[in-house]
Amino acid sequence: MIxxxxxxxxxxxxxxxxxxxNDSIKxxxxxxxxxxxxxxxxxxxxxxxxSLKKIDYLSDDIDQYIVKEEILKKLSxxxxxxxxxxxxxxxxxxxxxxxxxxYLDCVQDPGNVGTILRTALAFNFKNIIxxxxxxxxxxxxxxxxxxxxxxxxxxxxGDLNTLIDFKNKGYKIYSTTLNDKSKFLDEFLKIxxxxxxxxxxxGNGIREExxxxxxxxxxxxxxxxxxxxxxxxxxIILNYFKNKIIE
Amino acid sequence: MIxxxxxxxxxxxxxxxxxxxNDSIKxxxxxxxxxxxxxxxxxxxxxxxxSLKKIDYLSDDIDQYIVKEEILKKLSxxxxxxxxxxxxxxxxxxxxxxxxxxYLDCVQDPGNVGTILRTALAFNFKNIIxxxxxxxxxxxxxxxxxxxxxxxxxxxxGDLNTLIDFKNKGYKIYSTTLNDKSKFLDEFLKIxxxxxxxxxxxGNGIREExxxxxxxxxxxxxxxxxxxxxxxxxxIILNYFKNKIIE
Numbered sequence: 268m269i270x271x272x273x274x275x276x277x278x279x280x281x282x283x284x285x286x287x288x289n290d291s292i293k294x295x296x297x298x299x300x301x302x303x304x305x306x307x308x309x310x311x312x313x314x315x316x317x318s319l320k321k322i323d324y325l326s327d328d329i330d331q332y333i334v335k336e337e338i339l340k341k342l343s344x345x346x347x348x349x350x351x352x353x354x355x356x357x358x359x360x361x362x363x364x365x366x367x368x369x370y371l372d373c374v375q376d377p378g379n380v381g382t383i384l385r386t387a388l389a390f391n392f393k394n395i396i397x398x399x400x401x402x403x404x405x406x407x408x409x410x411x412x413x414x415x416x417x418x419x420x421x422x423x424x425g426d427l428n429t430l431i432d433f434k435n436k437g438y439k440i441y442s443t444t445l446n447d448k449s450k451f452l453d454e455f456l457k458i459x460x461x462x463x464x465x466x467x468x469x470g471n472g473i474r475e476e477x478x479x480x481x482x483x484x485x486x487x488x489x490x491x492x493x494x495x496x497x498x499x500x501x502x503i504i505l506n507y508f509k510n511k512i513i514e
Numbered sequence: 515m516i517x518x519x520x521x522x523x524x525x526x527x528x529x530x531x532x533x534x535x536n537d538s539i540k541x542x543x544x545x546x547x548x549x550x551x552x553x554x555x556x557x558x559x560x561x562x563x564x565s566l567k568k569i570d571y572l573s574d575d576i577d578q579y580i581v582k583e584e585i586l587k588k589l590s591x592x593x594x595x596x597x598x599x600x601x602x603x604x605x606x607x608x609x610x611x612x613x614x615x616x617y618l619d620c621v622q623d624p625g626n627v628g629t630i631l632r633t634a635l636a637f638n639f640k641n642i643i644x645x646x647x648x649x650x651x652x653x654x655x656x657x658x659x660x661x662x663x664x665x666x667x668x669x670x671x672g673d674l675n676t677l678i679d680f681k682n683k684g685y686k687i688y689s690t691t692l693n694d695k696s697k698f699l700d701e702f703l704k705i706x707x708x709x710x711x712x713x714x715x716x717g718n719g720i721r722e723e724x725x726x727x728x729x730x731x732x733x734x735x736x737x738x739x740x741x742x743x744x745x746x747x748x749x750i751i752l753n754y755f756k757n758k759i760i761e
Contacts, residue, residue, distance in 0.1 A: 378625060382743045389736035416739060489636035492663060496629045502746035503753045
């Protein structure tokens with residue numbers, strides 16, 4: 268279906284604009300993405316697009332709304348208004364069994380969460396658990412900085428109980444932290460497929476309750492400064508472990 | 515000197531507020547930092563502070579202005595207004611000889627530049643060259659995401675000619691890129707102390723002119739996605755090379 272909409276007051280436009288709000292995303296089970304790169308990555312979840320002219324590469328079952336720039340401006344969260352905005356269904360995937368998981372414990376900066384998702388996909392860590400106090404998966408900055416990785420990952424929300432469930436299924440918990448039990452990364456020669464890697468909050472690190480149920484503590488050797496950015500730390504650790512998983 | 519200022523219209527306050535602007539920073543050779551952590555890191559460069567009450571840990575030669583919250587709000591760039599703002603001299607350090615250098619080629623996102631500076635300090639790569647089209651060292655977001663690392667690094671601005679000068683002094687240029695000449699990181703067993711590591715623009719990578727004068731090309735093994743965030747890539751590469759420099 269291709270349809271032109273010219274009025275900012277059109278009910279459909281008001282509805283799509285409501286999806287800038289997190290509560291509406293949850294209720295309507297739809298979210299927005301911006302820009303050609305993300306539209307292409309989103310293809311399995313795309314239900315509609317809004318653009319200045321017809322987009323040729325989309326399949327016929329996607330509703331295309333041809334709109335004016337002022338409508339895109341109303342929907343866009345970028346300063347430099349996007350030329351195409353997509354409406355997507357929430358992402359649902361089956362979690363993988365016997366594969367490593369990443370758990371983000373209160374990682375609050377959406378840029379960090381998005382960067383971690385992008386990095387996780389690059390190193391084939393496809394299963395992610397976000398604590399409820401981490402940045403939301405559908406936060407536009409998470410989507411943007413993930414570079415669309417969210418469409419190819421299995422992401423769920425979880426908490427301490429989720430970790431305990433995993434532990435009961437035989438998973439080992441590896442917390443990344445600078446405490447006195449921590450070993451340097453290169454002391455870990457292999458990790459089991461049933462591994463849960465925990466990364467913590469930007470300022471406070473991993474919370475105490477998670478420390479208590481952790482099996483191993485990993486640190487990166489650094490000088491001169493207290494800590495690395497959590498996205499950088501994740502990159503170093505996932506790059507190191509990518510070929511060290513015992514299947 | 516400790517002095518109270520109550521009026522937003524005070525000339526000193528207007529002067530400090532002008533330092534939110536990049537041209538004024540260059541002209542006055544002063545810049546602002548926010549928050550206790552950065553004030554402490556800045557101590558060698560600090561000339562004045564503005565705060566709600568006297569700060570005990572500062573030495574007597576630093577001018578302390580005791581101000582109201584509305585004045586801090588006027589000077590702050592953070593949404594959650596900082597409780598202390600510092601005025602600093604521009605950072606000047608001697609560059610080190612026969613040490614590795616990092617060159618950022620049009621890395622535009624200030625969060626990325628700041629994160630790279632923080633990471634560089636953590637892995638003892640203390641000499642940085644910023645291309646003039648990279649984010650500015652004194653951009654508040656660079657300072658913030660560097661976590662104060664800027665005060666402990668030697669950072670200069672440079673361009674292609676700077677790189678050619680280094681090459682003439684015997685430096686080898688290592689460009690990080692996914693071209694067909696690139697070798698995987700773990701194929702590099704050692705690097706010379708006279709190494710220049712180049713990291714490129716977020717979207718376009720390293721520019722052609724720099725490729726042409728490069729001696730080696732490094733890539734990180736990734737799947738499923740085109741590239742890593744430049745800050746993450748820098749972290750992985752610096753962590754790998756930190757103990758592989760031939761002195």
